[in-house]
Amino acid sequence: MTLVRFWMSHASELQGLLLQHLMLVLVSTAAAMAIGIPAGIFAARRPRLGRFVLVAASAAQTVPSLALLGFLLPLPFIGGVGPRTALVALSIYALLPIMRTTVTGLRTLDPSVVEAGVAMGMTPRQLLWLVQLPLALPSIITGIRVATVIGVGTATIAAAIGAGGLGEYIFRGLAMVDTTTILAGAVPAALLALTADGLLAWAERGVRTGQVRIGMLVTVGGAAAAIVILAAGAGGYVRSTSVVVVGSKNFTEQVILGELLAQAIEAEGATVSRKLNLGGTFVCDRALRTGDIDVYVEYSGTAVTAVFHEAVPRESGRALEQARALYAAQGLSVVQPLGFNNTFAILVRRRDAQALALQTIDDLHRTMTRWTAGFGYEFLQRDDGYPGLVRAYDLRFASEPRGMDLSLIYRALAEGQVDVIAGDATNALIDSLELQLLADNRQYFPPYDAIPVVRTAALLREPAIGRALARLAGRISDHDMRAMNAAVDLERRDPKSVAAEFISGLGAK
Amino acid sequence: MNPDLVRFDDVEYRPPILGGVTLAVHRGETVALVGRSGAGKSTLLRLVNRLLIPSAGRVTVDGRDTRQWDPIRLRRQVGYVIQDVGLFPHMTIAENVAVVPKLEGWPQTRIAERTRELLDLVGLPSADFAARRPHQLSGGQRQRVGVARALAVDPPILLMDEPFGALDPVTRAEVRREFTQLKKRLRTTVLVVTHDIAEAFALGDRVGVLDAGRLIAFDAPSQVAASNDARVRALIDAVPSALP
Numbered sequence: 063m064t065l066v067r068f069w070m071s072h073a074s075e076l077q078g079l080l081l082q083h084l085m086l087v088l089v090s091t092a093a094a095m096a097i098g099i100p101a102g103i104f105a106a107r108r109p110r111l112g113r114f115v116l117v118a119a120s121a122a123q124t125v126p127s128l129a130l131l132g133f134l135l136p137l138p139f140i141g142g143v144g145p146r147t148a149l150v151a152l153s154i155y156a157l158l159p160i161m162r163t164t165v166t167g168l169r170t171l172d173p174s175v176v177e178a179g180v181a182m183g184m185t186p187r188q189l190l191w192l193v194q195l196p197l198a199l200p201s202i203i204t205g206i207r208v209a210t211v212i213g214v215g216t217a218t219i220a221a222a223i224g225a226g227g228l229g230e231y232i233f234r235g236l237a238m239v240d241t242t243t244i245l246a247g248a249v250p251a252a253l254l255a256l257t258a259d260g261l262l263a264w265a266e267r268g269v270r271t272g273q274v275r276i277g278m279l280v281t282v283g284g285a286a287a288a289i290v291i292l293a294a295g296a297g298g299y300v301r302s303t304s305v306v307v308v309g310s311k312n313f314t315e316q317v318i319l320g321e322l323l324a325q326a327i328e329a330e331g332a333t334v335s336r337k338l339n340l341g342g343t344f345v346c347d348r349a350l351r352t353g354d355i356d357v358y359v360e361y362s363g364t365a366v367t368a369v370f371h372e373a374v375p376r377e378s379g380r381a382l383e384q385a386r387a388l389y390a391a392q393g394l395s396v397v398q399p400l401g402f403n404n405t406f407a408i409l410v411r412r413r414d415a416q417a418l419a420l421q422t423i424d425d426l427h428r429t430m431t432r433w434t435a436g437f438g439y440e441f442l443q444r445d446d447g448y449p450g451l452v453r454a455y456d457l458r459f460a461s462e463p464r465g466m467d468l469s470l471i472y473r474a475l476a477e478g479q480v481d482v483i484a485g486d487a488t489n490a491l492i493d494s495l496e497l498q499l500l501a502d503n504r505q506y507f508p509p510y511d512a513i514p515v516v517r518t519a520a521l522l523r524e525p526a527i528g529r530a531l532a533r534l535a536g537r538i539s540d541h542d543m544r545a546m547n548a549a550v551d552l553e554r555r556d557p558k559s560v561a562a563e564f565i566s567g568l569g570a571k
Numbered sequence: 572m573n574p575d576l577v578r579f580d581d582v583e584y585r586p587p588i589l590g591g592v593t594l595a596v597h598r599g600e601t602v603a604l605v606g607r608s609g610a611g612k613s614t615l616l617r618l619v620n621r622l623l624i625p626s627a628g629r630v631t632v633d634g635r636d637t638r639q640w641d642p643i644r645l646r647r648q649v650g651y652v653i654q655d656v657g658l659f660p661h662m663t664i665a666e667n668v669a670v671v672p673k674l675e676g677w678p679q680t681r682i683a684e685r686t687r688e689l690l691d692l693v694g695l696p697s698a699d700f701a702a703r704r705p706h707q708l709s710g711g712q713r714q715r716v717g718v719a720r721a722l723a724v725d726p727p728i729l730l731m732d733e734p735f736g737a738l739d740p741v742t743r744a745e746v747r748r749e750f751t752q753l754k755k756r757l758r759t760t761v762l763v764v765t766h767d768i769a770e771a772f773a774l775g776d777r778v779g780v781l782d783a784g785r786l787i788a789f790d791a792p793s794q795v796a797a798s799n800d801a802r803v804r805a806l807i808d809a810v811p812s813a814l815p
Binding site: 181182183 | 653655
């Protein structure tokens with residue numbers, strides 16, 4: 063029921079995401095067919111060379127999808143945040159099933175039929191088009207069917223790099239720990255996969271029994287593709303050049319901040335495209351530098367250590383100046399901080415804290431040999447994360463810390479899977495899950511003031527950005543941020559409306 | 572005009588598969604080649620339409636070495652019927668018969684007319700059969716379609732490799748009888764391969780006996796039947812009523 067209500071209230075967004083999803087799958091499958099079928103024909107004719115081609119395709123298939131997107135992101139021409147990279151990745155995944163079934167289809171033909179064709183005086187080309195391909199067609203369609211179903215599933219990952227599609231809801235839901243939002247994306251994706259599977263199974267059967275001719279398939283397929291492309295074009299999928307692109311990392315606070323920036327800029331009269339929920343710091347930073355996004359909110363401490371690998375001053379004003387200078391050299395501008403400081407928080411269960419009288423991180427020495435820690439993947443890697451923490455406090459846990467997704471980590475702590483975690487000080491779940499923050503008594507964590515980072519070129523091109531950011535400067539307190547996080551994470555409200563409410567409140571203050 | 576439409580001059584193909592075969596097929600006659608499995612019969616046929624190229628010696632068709640023929644041109648003039656028939660399962664019966672005329676670029680109306688004529692000729696009325704698919708036909712019917720397809724452009728040469736081998740004895744006798752009737756109305760030169768010497772005697776104007784890649788007899792059926800060669804006798808004695 064809540065799911066249906068969610069769809070009703072997000073009808074136009076859902077429609078847009080569905081179209082993007084269809085577009086991703088259609089274009090990538092078509093590209094894979096254009097490459098895979100000729101490659102399959104080649105591999106079937108030259109078995110020795112063909113084996114290399116197949117092995118290469120199999121190897122590409124085994125790369126996990128997120129990792130493949132990671133590899134492709136920094137590449138010129140095909141990389142970057144947005145649908146292009148996703149299309150390349152999806153095409154690579156679709157390639158193997160199509161190629162393999164083409165080869166199988168051609169290799170398993172009845173030899174007497176092929177010989178009859180040769181003996182009738184068919185040229186190799188005529189033999190291919192009149193006999194071999196038509197007979198291998200059911201097999202090739204099976205490959206297209208497998209590729210399409212895999213594509214519908216894999217395309218949900220595309221949202222991680224801002225390519226849109228139904229994965230948006232899934233990632234948004236994961237960030238908010240909200241099952242309804244996850245299902246809002248997962249259910250249509252599953253239905254889409256089933257529909258595609260059914261249609262292609264029908265085509266395959268039709269071809270096998272001879273009721274459907276190739277011409278008919280090409281016409282129907284072409285018409286379907288044309289409709290989707292037209293609809294997607296009309297739906298504004300193709301973005302115009304004078305748009306401000308706002309990005310964000312993949313957790314609730316970042317999505318809300320992204321919405322805040324987007325709506326503030328829109329209020330100043332510019333057109334905004336949202337690429338929220340992009341991924342971690344590295345993805346956002348790379349997208350900003352390549353111009354795939356124009357602005358996102360970073361944190362001063364994260365910028366200096368994680369982006370530029372320098373030591374962070376403990377004083378927040380100096381950390382900000384250092385970040386500003388480092389970014390300026392890259393053609394990026396740091397404008398006024400938003401106001402709140404989202405420092406890392408070392409968290410434990412409140413009942414443990416009370417029972418063991420834990421108040422500071424140093425107090426962990428009393429229990430650490432029996433405890434297991436859980437940290438986000440980024441925290442485990444970053445210099446200002448786990449390695450530094452262990453050094454600064456001389457910590458030694460019972461076992462290696464467990465790497466977990468940020469969206470799951472609070473719940474994992476509350477449910478006792480781990481005993482101590484690092485989270486965000488502004489996270490709404492801290493109160494609702496009855497967690498306790500341990501004080502950073504050795505001042506290990508640097509200041510993490512929220513700072514919008516903008517491409518200087520975009521700031522000059524579109525004055526609305528500067529006006530919007532000036533309006534937000536210093537206006538979001540720690541308390542405001544926690545309240546907005548709570549509204550989304552706990553009250554299950556839409557980040558969009560939470561941000562809108564905050565902006566309308568700004569005028570009144 | 573060269574009286575020998577097909578000639579084999581001391582032809583070898585990867586001996587011992589085929590070793591030193593010499594034979595001439597006259598225009599308009601039917602030559603039946605007989606021998607055990609593995610005697611080299613099919614190899615010999617496949618040398619005629621250049622599916623194979625001889626290792627030594629030469630095969631000439633209409634006075635020209637097969638190596639000098641454009642293989643595509645050659646094959647369009649040589650009808651080929653094989654035991655497995657090799658009908659195209661994705662095409663209708665009419666489309667199967669029309670393949671070579673289409674490759675030759677005949678006009679539509681002529682193709683339609685020729686297809687109807689051929690199906691009627693092999694006893695498969697076009698009205699009933701044209702739109703069916705191969706899997707809807709019996710083995711004997713498929714075999715007849717194979718013959719019709721091979722005859723589509725009225726080729727001067729027809730090669731038949733165990734054309735009736737897959738049929739049950741009754742159907743086989745029936746199709747064979749029809750073929751004999753058909754042959755009288757055509758002026759095609761036929762080279763037919765069989766392992767059944769009775770069939771060879773029934774079909775061939777002359778009969779060649781192949782044994783271990785060599786031609787050990789080549790003569791009129793009555794002469795071959797009277798042969799004293801032990802290997803020929805073995806073939807004849809294997810069939811109770813093999814005499815022509």
